[in-house]
Amino acid sequence: MDLTLNKETVFDKVAVAKQDAQRKDDVSIIAVTKYVDSSVAGQLIDAGVMHIGENRVDKFLDKYHSLADKSVTWHLIGSLQRRKVKDVINLVDYFHALDSLKLAHEINKRANHVINCFLQVNISREASKRGFKVEELDEAIKELTELPNIRLVGLMTMAPAHASEDELEAIFEETFQLRELLKSKKIKNMPMTELSMGMSSDYRIAIKHGATFVRIGTAFFQ
Structure with a gap:
């Protein structure tokens, strides 16, 4: 396994996908x-690689502390x-993966600074x-705007x-259009500038539809 070669291959393919989609904005690659x-x-x-993502808390904590000397952006994606x-x-x-109001309240309670969150939607x-189901969002957002330690940067699906x-x-x-609708409302604590969607098997299509973060695992380790 040649990690450097795999990294270059993944980054080159994402660049091609951006070019095919006529995208000029950034697409961040989460390993x-x-x-x-x-x-x-x-x-x-x-x-x-500038972004590392983990699904499980124990694995996240292990890598976070083991790699404390590295300059990297950390993502909890599970x-x-x-x-x-x-x-x-x-x-x-x-x-x-902010997927419920109960979780949102717990994050707001435990956070000692504003946390950048993606609202997980079950498109x-x-x-x-x-x-969240699409039809639940209006009511949920009313409650989420009252939580000062949560900043909804975008949607994840x-x-x-x-x-x-x-x-x-x-x-x-559909996720892109929903993000655009929420962004246009200019809701407090909800810039809604980002879209987290697309993995090793489908990131090309996700980029075509506006993904700003793609979550790629197996393609780095083939």
Whole structure:
């Protein structure tokens, strides 16, 4: 496994996807390192990766402390149990899975500064997926605006594992349009400038539909 070569390949492919989509804005690449140890994650950072993402709190904390000497932006991208919020929330730069009002209140309570969060939306309407339903957002946002330690920078969604290209196009476009609608409302504590969507198998389509953060794991470690 040549991490430097893999990193260059991933970055080149994202650049091509941006060019194909006629995008001039930034697309940040989050290396999802849940299947590798801190040493390998550190090598990726040394190769030029600037964003590291973890799904689980224990893996996040291990890498965060092991790589404390590295300059990197830290993302917690997986679901977060309320009882673990106090252990991790003040260490993350971005939290990608704000999926309930109860979790939002716990984050607001435990945070010692404003936390950049993505509102997780269940665009695909899968019963197995977490996140807010579109029809729940208006009421939820009214409550979220009253939480001073939460800043909603954008939306996060995940497509079904075996979605067709047409399904991916529809899901990512709906998320983009929803983000645009919320952004236009200029709601307090909700800049809504970002979109976290797209993984190793579908980031090209996500970029076409406005993703500003893509979460890539397996492509770095082939």
